[in-house]
Amino acid sequence: MSVHHESLLNHARSRWFWIALVLSIGAIVAYIWHSPGVPPNGGTWLGYTLGTIAALLIVWLMLFGLRKRSYRGGSASLRGWLSAHVYLGTSLILITLLHAGFQVGWNLHTFCLALMLIVIFSGFYGVYCYLRYPTLMTRNRESATRHAMLDEITELDQNALALADGISPKVHAVVLRSIQNTRLGGGVFAQLHARDDSDAALAGIKAALDEHERSFHASKAKSNQTIYAMVDFLASGTNDRHTDALRKLIDLISRKKSLATRVARDIQYQALMEIWLYIHVPLSFALLAALIGHIVSVFFYW
Amino acid sequence: MRWLIRRVLKQGKGAVSYEEDVHFGDQLSIGRAADQAIFIPDLRVALKHARVKITGPGRYRVDSLNLAGIRVNGELTYGLAVSAGSTIEIGSTRITLLDPPRDFEAAVEITTLDKTEQAAVHARRAKPTSLKETWLGKRLPSWLLFLGTLVLGLLIPAASHYSPVIARVITAAHLPGTTSWNPGPLDAAHRFFGDDCKRCHDTPFLQVRDRTCLSCHTQIAAHADPAKFNLPALGEARCASCHQDHHGLRGMVRTDQALCATCHTDLKTRTRNASQLADATDFGKNHPDFHINLPAWNDINVFAPQRTLLTPMVKETSGLKFNHVKHLKPDLNTPKGTRTLTCASCHTPDAGGLAMKPIQFETMCHECHTLGFDTFSPEREVPHAKVAEVGYMLDDYYARRALSGGYSDAGAPAVVQARRRPGDPPLSREQQIEALAWARNKARQVVDSIFTDRACITCHTVTPPTAETEWRIAPVRVAGIWFGEASFTHARHATMACGDCHQATTSETASDLLIPGIENCRQCHAGETGGSKVASTCIACHKYHQAEGLKLQSL
Numbered sequence: 001m002s003v004h005h006e007s008l009l010n011h012a013r014s015r016w017f018w019i020a021l022v023l024s025i026g027a028i029v030a031y032i033w034h035s036p037g038v039p040p041n042g043g044t045w046l047g048y049t050l051g052t053i054a055a056l057l058i059v060w061l062m063l064f065g066l067r068k069r070s071y072r073g074g075s076a077s078l079r080g081w082l083s084a085h086v087y088l089g090t091s092l093i094l095i096t097l098l099h100a101g102f103q104v105g106w107n108l109h110t111f112c113l114a115l116m117l118i119v120i121f122s123g124f125y126g127v128y129c130y131l132r133y134p135t136l137m138t139r140n141r142e143s144a145t146r147h148a149m150l151d152e153i154t155e156l157d158q159n160a161l162a163l164a165d166g167i168s169p170k171v172h173a174v175v176l177r178s179i180q181n182t183r184l185g186g187g188v189f190a191q192l193h194a195r196d197d198s199d200a201a202l203a204g205i206k207a208a209l210d211e212h213e214r215s216f217h218a219s220k221a222k223s224n225q226t227i228y229a230m231v232d233f234l235a236s237g238t239n240d241r242h243t244d245a246l247r248k249l250i251d252l253i254s255r256k257k258s259l260a261t262r263v264a265r266d267i268q269y270q271a272l273m274e275i276w277l278y279i280h281v282p283l284s285f286a287l288l289a290a291l292i293g294h295i296v297s298v299f300f301y302w
Numbered sequence: 303m304r305w306l307i308r309r310v311l312k313q314g315k316g317a318v319s320y321e322e323d324v325h326f327g328d329q330l331s332i333g334r335a336a337d338q339a340i341f342i343p344d345l346r347v348a349l350k351h352a353r354v355k356i357t358g359p360g361r362y363r364v365d366s367l368n369l370a371g372i373r374v375n376g377e378l379t380y381g382l383a384v385s386a387g388s389t390i391e392i393g394s395t396r397i398t399l400l401d402p403p404r405d406f407e408a409a410v411e412i413t414t415l416d417k418t419e420q421a422a423v424h425a426r427r428a429k430p431t432s433l434k435e436t437w438l439g440k441r442l443p444s445w446l447l448f449l450g451t452l453v454l455g456l457l458i459p460a461a462s463h464y465s466p467v468i469a470r471v472i473t474a475a476h477l478p479g480t481t482s483w484n485p486g487p488l489d490a491a492h493r494f495f496g497d498d499c500k501r502c503h504d505t506p507f508l509q510v511r512d513r514t515c516l517s518c519h520t521q522i523a524a525h526a527d528p529a530k531f532n533l534p535a536l537g538e539a540r541c542a543s544c545h546q547d548h549h550g551l552r553g554m555v556r557t558d559q560a561l562c563a564t565c566h567t568d569l570k571t572r573t574r575n576a577s578q579l580a581d582a583t584d585f586g587k588n589h590p591d592f593h594i595n596l597p598a599w600n601d602i603n604v605f606a607p608q609r610t611l612l613t614p615m616v617k618e619t620s621g622l623k624f625n626h627v628k629h630l631k632p633d634l635n636t637p638k639g640t641r642t643l644t645c646a647s648c649h650t651p652d653a654g655g656l657a658m659k660p661i662q663f664e665t666m667c668h669e670c671h672t673l674g675f676d677t678f679s680p681e682r683e684v685p686h687a688k689v690a691e692v693g694y695m696l697d698d699y700y701a702r703r704a705l706s707g708g709y710s711d712a713g714a715p716a717v718v719q720a721r722r723r724p725g726d727p728p729l730s731r732e733q734q735i736e737a738l739a740w741a742r743n744k745a746r747q748v749v750d751s752i753f754t755d756r757a758c759i760t761c762h763t764v765t766p767p768t769a770e771t772e773w774r775i776a777p778v779r780v781a782g783i784w785f786g787e788a789s790f791t792h793a794r795h796a797t798m799a800c801g802d803c804h805q806a807t808t809s810e811t812a813s814d815l816l817i818p819g820i821e822n823c824r825q826c827h828a829g830e831t832g833g834s835k836v837a838s839t840c841i842a843c844h845k846y847h848q849a850e851g852l853k854l855q856s857l
Contacts, residue, residue, distance in 0.1 A: 035830075037558030039549050042485070108455045108482045146431075161345040169349045176348060177370035180378065185431035188438050267431045274433045281440040286447035293455030297483040300460065301503040 007131065011083035020087035024094045027053075031098045040101030042109070042298070050099035051295075054092055058116070058291055061089050062284055086127055089120055108297060112290040119287055122280040133273040140265050149263050153182070156256040163249045167242050171249070178253065184263050192275065194261075194268035206250065303328050303356060306402065306409035307340065312416065330354040330410065332392065333367070340412060346393035356408045360386040360401045376426070394420050459483055463499070463506065486548040502547075515541040516855050524849040531573045535565055544846065555841070559584065559830035562840035585838050586828030592820050595786045597779045605779070609786065617813040621776040623761050624812035636670045645800040655793025657783060663687065673757050675748050678709065684752060689773050696748050700741035705734065715740050749773070784817050788843040 009017070027050060036044035042051050064085045068078065096113055104110045141149070157179045164175035185191060305325040312318055325339050332340045335349040342351070348368035355363045365381045366372040373391045374382050386401040400409040415423065430436050455478065462469035462479045472479045480499045488496045495501045502510050516522070528536050544556040563583040570577060580590035595607035597618065610616055629648075633640040648666045649658045661667075663686045673683040675696065682699065684692045703709045708721035717733045718740055729737065753764050753773050763776035784790075801807060804816040827842075828835035847854075 035558060035560075037556040037561060038546050039552065041549065043546065103486060105484070105486055106482075107484055108459075108478070109485055111455070111482075158345065165345055173348055173369040176346065176368065179346075180370045183429060185429040185435075187430070188433060188436045191430070191433060191436070270431075271433050275438075278433065278438050278440060278443070282443035282447050285444035286451045289448045289451035290455055293452060296456055297459065298485070300463070300506045301480070301483060301499055302507075302509055 006079075008079055008082045008086060008127070009131070011079050016080075016084040016087040019084075020091040023053075023088070024091045027091075027095050027098050039103070040098075041103055042099050042101070043302075047099055047101065050095050054095045054099055055291060055295065057088055057092055057095070058287065061085055061092075062288060065281065065284075086123070089123055092116065093120060108290065109294050112287065112294045115283055115287040115290050119280055119283045122276050122283070125276045126280060129273045129276065133269045137266060137269045140262055140269065142262075146263060146266050149259050149266075150184075153256055153259050153263070156252055156259070157182075160249055160252045160256070163245055163252065167245045167249065171246065175249070175253075182256075182260060184260060185267050188271070188275075191267050191271035194264040303407045304405065305330055305339070306400075306406045308400075308409065308411045310411060310413045312414070324406075328355065330408070332390070332397065340397065340410070342392060342395050344393035344395065347395075351392060352390065354390075354399065354408075354410070357383060359407075362386075362388070362399050362408065364388075364390060364399075391423065454478055455482070460506075484548065487550045489547050489549070489554040490551050492547055509540070510542050512541050512854075515545075520853075520855055522854040523847040524852045524854050525846055526577075526849060527852055531576050533565065533572060557839050557841055559839040562844075562846075566840075582840070584829030585840070585843075586824060586832065586835065589820065592785065592817075593787070594784045594815075594817055595782075597782075599779065607786065612815070612817060612819050616815050618815050620780055620812055621763060621778045622780075622812045623763070626806040626809040626814075626816075628810075630807055634670070637672065638669065645804075645806065649800070651792050654791075655796075656789075656791045658792065660780065667761075671757070671760065673752070675752055675757075678711070684757070687775075689775055692752065692773075693745070693749055696745040697742065700745045700748075701738055704737035704741035704744075705729065707737075711744075714744070785843075787848075789845065790843065 030046055030050075031040065034040070034044070034046040036046070038044070041047050064081060067081050093116075096116060100109070100113060104113065144152075160175050161172065161179070164172040183190065303326065305327070307323040307325055307330075309321040309323070310318060311321055327339065330340060331338045331350065331353050332342065332347075333349050333351040334342060334344065334347045338350065348370070350367045352364060352366050352368075352372045355365070357363050361383065362385070363381070363383045364372060364374050364379070366379065371378045371380050373379075374384060375388050376391070384399065386399055388399050390397040390399070394415045396413045396415055398411040398413070400411055402409045458468075458472060458477055459480045459482055462472045469479060481497055483499070484496075487493075492502075502514050504511075504514055525539075526536060544561060545554045546556070547554045565572075566579070566582050569579055569581055582589045592612045593609050594612045594616070596610040596616065597620065598606055598608040600606040629643050630645075632642045634643060648661055651657070652659050663671075668686070673686060674680050675684055676682060676699075684695060704714075704718045706722065707718060709718045711719070715736055717729065717737050752758060754766065758764050758775060762778070765771075765774040765776075767773050795803075803818040803822055806816055809816060824835075826836050827838040830837055830839045832838065
């Protein structure tokens with residue numbers, strides 16, 4: 001068993017890195033050795049060979065989408081596939097540039113190349129995400145699952161409601177509203193921005209506490225001049241209890257806020273880790289169509 | 303106002319019972335306080351949470367009485383007019399507003415949600431927490447992009463190939479037509495029809511045929527006669543084997559050595575001795591010695607150069623006597639003082655730089671080699687290259703000098719020597735005869751001396767006249783183009799000194815061939831992989847379409 005962690009980049013002793021490297025060096029050597037008598041281009045025998053390799057690679061790389069959905073193989077073998085996907089995909093940049101003899105123009109063929117480069121570079125971002133975000137997610141969750149965190153939030157909500165109910169209907173309403181206003185997840189941009197609205201709730205409770213204390217002091221100040229001073233004095237004990245409860249409530253809501261923030265961050269990490277796929281995958285299909293157009297057009301007018 | 307309040311009670315295993323109650327009042331209060339018409343003992347409910355008013359038969363208005371608002375038909379609201387069938391959800395309770403039954407103005411049904419129903423409601427209200435649950439998708443964009451690209455990149459251009467109408471529409475709409483398939487800019491010569499792909503690619507999925515090339519290029523010479531040289535490779539060669547367009551302005555001719563070398567090996571065997579050409583695969587390593595066009599003339603005196611292997615023994619018969627060594631010596635004595643000649647004094651390149659201009663006596667030799675004939679009038683000269691005129695001219699000259707007198711040559715008769723003054727009587731008949739006899743003799747002597755002694759003989763082979771013929775000068779016959787099969791141009795070698803190739807400084811006779819052999823070229827030129835030398839492929843010197851009289855189209 002290997003001591004260090006095996007990632008998609010060093011899977012099986014970086015087997016696919018070496019394979020891609022050999023493929024790339026082979027292509028470079030062939031390109032240098034090859035002297036077609038015309039400027040190097042896709043129409044020489046080496047051009048056709050490299051083009052065929054590249055086209056087969058593209059189709060094979062796209063099959064990764066199917067492989068990902070099939071759960072028959074183990075996760076290790078899926079990691080192997082991903083490793084191959086990344087390294088062979090990267091070697092495509094070189095192979096296609098050699099295939100084209102570094103010639104570009106305003107045409108379908110270069111469009112195909114441009115699409116491919118966008119797909120590959122979005123894939124690089126994906127690799128970056130897969131290497132970076134899982135660690136961040138684990139650290140952010142603190143060995144809880146998102147489900148557990150959500151359950152805890154529900155529990156805190158209920159406790160907060162119970163506590164708020166004991167304070168005053170107004171505070172109860174504030175807490176009720178804060179529960180309703182807690183936003184976790186949402187649209188694409190909400191997910192990517194990691195927003196939860198627990199701050200507003202906390203502010204509401206704090207305002208309630210301030211107001212409560214102000215009114216308490218006000219009533220105390222007034223009490224000296226009224227015949228109900230005694231009643232107020234007696235009631236002050238109750239007020240203190242309310243203040244305590246409010247403080248407890250703030251505690252609860254703060255704990256909820258930190259949890260909600262973590263869940264929102266968790267959602268954000270997941271969204272960031274996936275968002276590039278919404279470019280990578282559709283553009284891969286555009287690339288496939290452009291590739292078909294490229295190949296057919298070449299033989300249409302060859 | 304009479305409200306019917308019906309509570310739905312679940313009794314396990316799906317059994318349901320109802321409990322009905324009547325409430326009087328113009329509004330229905332909902333909350334956790336004990337005085338509420340609908341009392342819901344749930345912490346998620348405010349003490350006075352909401353109220354429902356009747357606004358008409360089967361029509362209600364729901365108002366929230368707390369900050370959080372109330373969820374009506376799944377939407378949070380603070381006040382909303384609704385009709386029967388609407389639901390209000392508070393905590394785990396669902397209140398459905400109903401059409402009032404007979405004897406009632408309004409009716410509501412109260413259901414307590416069990417855990418599974420609550421979970422379902424919760425799930426329904428939950429916001430998406432992964433991108434998968436949002437409007438973002440991969441499948442639809444993938445299909446759209448795939449089909450869009452396929453249509454724009456393949457189908458529309460293909461359609462425009464088949465239908466000129468579609469092609470016009472596409473051009474007008476600025477959509478990508480077949481030009482978007484153009485893999486690279488055309489050669490300059492083909493630019494003028496560059497957008498019309500069909501001009502060359504007339505049949506889809508078929509390589510460009512030679513006939514489309516030959517429809518314009520009607521005058522292209524063949525490489526060799528395929529009937530004579532029955533080489534399959536020659537017959538299979540297409541125009542496009544060597545001429546590939548779409549590589550920009552660099553020209554569309556293959557220049558690599560393999561183009562020629564693959565056929566020009568073992569040529570004699572492969573053509574069954576039809577070709578006598580020696581094998582040539584690499585100029586530096588495998589190339590026969592040069593053959594030159596040695597000047598020669600056929601029976602009817604037409605220039606018919608002989609293809610001769612260039613060896614040191616080969617001599618040239620130009621009809622001229624010339625000594626390069628003598629002329630290249632420094633400080634030559636000339637009538638105008640000392641001069642040093644260089645090669646360029648006589649050999650100047652022609653306008654194209656390919657060959658040298660012919661040597662001209664008048665501009666190049668005459669300065670030293672004057673054709674004067676009489677010391678008494680050194681400015682007079684005989685014409686060059688006009689043999690017959692020399693005699694007439696000298697006859698004329700001496701006749702006039704004899705008749706006018708004053709010619710102080712000691713050998714001349716008195717009548718010729720005597721200076722004649724104006725008013726002197728004319729010469730007598732006898733004097734005239736004597737003077738003219740002298741003149742004729744003198745002219746003949748001078749002609750002899752010019753042809754055989756002083757002037758002509760210096761450079762030319764002179765044949766004295768016989769009874770039938772006049773003086774004859776051997777014709778000067780300079781080759782012109784020495785390399786018949788290769789194109790050599792002096793212009794490309796302007797950086798070299800003449801002496802680097804032509805050994806003129808040691809040549810003493812005109813018959814020396816100063817044409818350098820292959821070893822001379824190989825000092826600088828090698829084959830395609832030239833290393834430190836000039837990489838020279840076959841078509842650096844040779845051309846492919848070389849047949850004379852045989853046109854490609856006639857094959």
